[in-house]
Amino acid sequence: MTRRRRLAVAAVGLLAAAVAPVAAHGAGLSGAADRSLSVPTWLFLTTGGGVIGASFLLASFVTDRSFIRRVHGWRRGGLRPARAARWLGRAVGLGGLAAVLVAGLVGPREATRNAAVLTVWVGWWSGYTMTTYLVGNSWPAVDPWRTLAAPLPSLDVDYPDRLDAWPSVAALLGLVWLEVVSPVADRPRFLVGVVTAYGVVTLAGAVVFGADVWFRRVDPVARLFRYFGRMAPLHYDDGVRLRLPGVGLDEPRLVTSRAEVAFIVAVLWVTTFDGLVATPLWRDAAVAVVGAGVPPGLLYPAALVAGYAAVCGVYALAVRYSKRAARTYLPADVLARRFAPPLLAIAAGYHLAHFLGYFLELAPALATAAVAPLSPPEPVALVLPGWFGGIELAGVLLGHLLAIWVAHAAAYDVFPGKLQAVRSQYGITVAMVCYTMASLWIVSQPYAVPPYVT
Amino acid sequence: MSGERASAGDRTTAPTGERAAPPPNPPEEPAVCGHCGDRFADDRLLALHRGRAHREALTDAEIEAYREARTEERDDVRLFRVKALGLLLLIYFGFIYVYAFVL
Ligand SMILES: [Zn+2]
Numbered sequence: 001m002t003r004r005r006r007l008a009v010a011a012v013g014l015l016a017a018a019v020a021p022v023a024a025h026g027a028g029l030s031g032a033a034d035r036s037l038s039v040p041t042w043l044f045l046t047t048g049g050g051v052i053g054a055s056f057l058l059a060s061f062v063t064d065r066s067f068i069r070r071v072h073g074w075r076r077g078g079l080r081p082a083r084a085a086r087w088l089g090r091a092v093g094l095g096g097l098a099a100v101l102v103a104g105l106v107g108p109r110e111a112t113r114n115a116a117v118l119t120v121w122v123g124w125w126s127g128y129t130m131t132t133y134l135v136g137n138s139w140p141a142v143d144p145w146r147t148l149a150a151p152l153p154s155l156d157v158d159y160p161d162r163l164d165a166w167p168s169v170a171a172l173l174g175l176v177w178l179e180v181v182s183p184v185a186d187r188p189r190f191l192v193g194v195v196t197a198y199g200v201v202t203l204a205g206a207v208v209f210g211a212d213v214w215f216r217r218v219d220p221v222a223r224l225f226r227y228f229g230r231m232a233p234l235h236y237d238d239g240v241r242l243r244l245p246g247v248g249l250d251e252p253r254l255v256t257s258r259a260e261v262a263f264i265v266a267v268l269w270v271t272t273f274d275g276l277v278a279t280p281l282w283r284d285a286a287v288a289v290v291g292a293g294v295p296p297g298l299l300y301p302a303a304l305v306a307g308y309a310a311v312c313g314v315y316a317l318a319v320r321y322s323k324r325a326a327r328t329y330l331p332a333d334v335l336a337r338r339f340a341p342p343l344l345a346i347a348a349g350y351h352l353a354h355f356l357g358y359f360l361e362l363a364p365a366l367a368t369a370a371v372a373p374l375s376p377p378e379p380v381a382l383v384l385p386g387w388f389g390g391i392e393l394a395g396v397l398l399g400h401l402l403a404i405w406v407a408h409a410a411a412y413d414v415f416p417g418k419l420q421a422v423r424s425q426y427g428i429t430v431a432m433v434c435y436t437m438a439s440l441w442i443v444s445q446p447y448a449v450p451p452y453v454t
Numbered sequence: 455m456s457g458e459r460a461s462a463g464d465r466t467t468a469p470t471g472e473r474a475a476p477p478p479n480p481p482e483e484p485a486v487c488g489h490c491g492d493r494f495a496d497d498r499l500l501a502l503h504r505g506r507a508h509r510e511a512l513t514d515a516e517i518e519a520y521r522e523a524r525t526e527e528r529d530d531v532r533l534f535r536v537k538a539l540g541l542l543l544l545i546y547f548g549f550i551y552v553y554a555f556v557l
Binding site: 039040043046047050053054057058060061063320323324326327328329330331332415416417418419420422 | 473474475476477478479480481484492493494495496498499500502503506507527530531534535538541542545546549552553556557
C-alpha cells in the first residue's frame with residue numbers, strides 16, 4: 001500500500017509537471033496528493049494513463065516543422081575515439097567473460113556471492129544495458145564474442161534474406177524464456193553452461209556467415225543494444241557525437257523490414273513479461289491452469305508466445321487505425337516501420353524501472369565479489385530509501401513521454417498535413433495509454449515468486 | 455529519382471510508388487502528384503506535399519495552391535489547439551476533482 005501511494009504521488013507530480021505550463025495550479029494538485037492515505041489502484045493507473053494522454057495533447061501543440069527539425073538535428077562533438085579506447089573495450093569484454101567462466105566454475109555456489117552471477121545479472125544485464133540507452137552503445141567494442149570471432153576464418157555462406165531478423169526475434173524470446181524458467185540467475189555452473197553455449201553458437205554462426213553478417217543480422221544481443229543505442233545521447237557518426245536523448249529513434253531508415261518491427265515489439269513484450277510472471281495474479285493463474293491439467297513446462301513458452309502475439313496484434317491494430325485516421329496511401333507496413341522505434345523508449349523506461357533498484361541494491365555485492373571472486377566476504381546489500389519507487393515509476397513514464405514525442409516527430413516527417421500527422425497518432429497513443437496502465441499495474445504489484453520454475 | 459531526393463536531405467516523401475495503398479476510407483478519386491506519382495486523399499494534402507517535397511519545381515499555380523493550403527491548415531491547427539487545450543483542462547481538473555473526492 002505505501003509503495004503504491006508513493007508511486008501515485010509521483011504520478012500526480014508528473015501529471016502536474018506536465019500540465020502546469022498550461023494551467024498553473026500544480027500546488028493544488030500536489031497538495032491533494034499529500035493528504036492521501038492510500039490511492040486506489042484504479043486511480044493510480046488512470047493517472048498514469050492520463051499523463052500519457054495529456055503529454056500527447058501537449059506534443060500536438062508543437063506544430064512548427066522547422067523547430068522539430070532543429071531539435072532533432074542538434075549535434076555536438078565529433079571526437080574520434082583513440083585506438084586505445086577500442087582495445088580497452090575489448091579487454092574489458094574478454095576480461096569480464098573470463099571472470100564469469102572462472103568464477104562460475106570455481107567460485108562459491110550461492111548466487112548472491114558468486115562473481116559470475118553478479119557480473120552477468122547485476123553488472124551486465126542491469127548496469128551495462130542501462131548505459132546502452134542512457135549513454136551510448138559500446139557493445140560492438142566490448143562484446144567478447146565479437147572480439148573472439150574477428151580473427152576466425154569465415155566460410156562466407158550467403159545469409160538467406162528471407163530469414164531477415166526473424167532468428168534474432170526467436171532467440172530473444174528464447175533467452176527470456178530461459179531467464180524466467182531456468183536457474184540461470186541462481187546456479188553459477190548452469191550460467192556458465194548457458195554463456196558457453198551462447199558463445200559456441202555465436203562463434204559457429206560467425207564462421208559460417210561471416211562475423212559482420214552474424215552480429216548485424218542474427219545476434220539478438222548485438223541487435224538489442226544497437227537499437228537501445230539509437231535513443232542514447234552519444235552515438236558514432238564519423239566520431240563520437242552528442243545529440244538529444246531519443247532523437248535517434250526518428251531516423252527513417254532505422255527499421256527496414258517487418259522482422260525488425262517484430263524484434264522491437266518483442267523487446268517491448270519481454271520486458272513486460274519479465275515483470276508479469278512475478279505478480280501474484282500470474283501465480284494464481286498459473287496454479288489454476290496447471291491444476292486444470294496443462295503441463296507446467298508448456299505454461300511459460302505458451303504464455304510468452306501468446307502474449308507476444310497479442311502485443312503484435314495490438315500494434316498492428318494501432319497502425320491500421322493510424323492509416324485510416326490519416327487517410328494516407330502509404331502502406332500500413334511503412335507506418336509500422338516508422339512508428340516502431342519509439343517503442344524502444346518505452347522498453348528502455350521499463351528496463352530502468354525494473355533493474356535500477358536491483359542494480360543499486362546489489363552493486364556493493366558485485367564490487368566485493370569482483371575483488372575476491374573465490375572467497376568473497378558476506379554480501380552487503382544497499383537498502384534503498386522509500387522514495388525510490390518514485391524514480392522507478394518516473395522511468396516508466398519518461399520512456400512513454402519520449403516515445404510520444406519521437407512518434408510525433410516521425411509523423412510530422414511522414415505526413416504532409418499537420419493535423420493529418422496528429423490524427424495518425426490517435427490509435428498509437430491509445431495503445432500507449434493502455435500499455436502504460438498495464439506496466440504501472442505490474443510495477444505496483446508485490447513480488448511473487450514465479451511458480452513451476454527451478 | 456527517389457534516391458536523388460533522399461540524398462538531397464528531403465525525408466518527407468517516400469520513394470515513388472510507395473504511396474499506393476488506398477486507405478480503408480478512400481476518396482472517390484485520389485489526388486496524384488504530377489512530380490512523383492504519390493497519391494493523397496485530397497487536394498490540400500497534395501498541395502502541402504508538393505510545397506514541401508518539390509519546392510524548386512513548382513508552377514505558379516502550384517505555389518498558389520500551396521500557399522492557400524497552408525493558410526487553411528493554419529486555421530485548422532488553431533481550432534485544433536483550442537480543442538486540445540479544452541481537453542487538457544478537462545483531464546487536469548477531472549483528476550483534481552477525482553482526487554479530492556477519493557482522498
Ligand atoms: Zn510528389
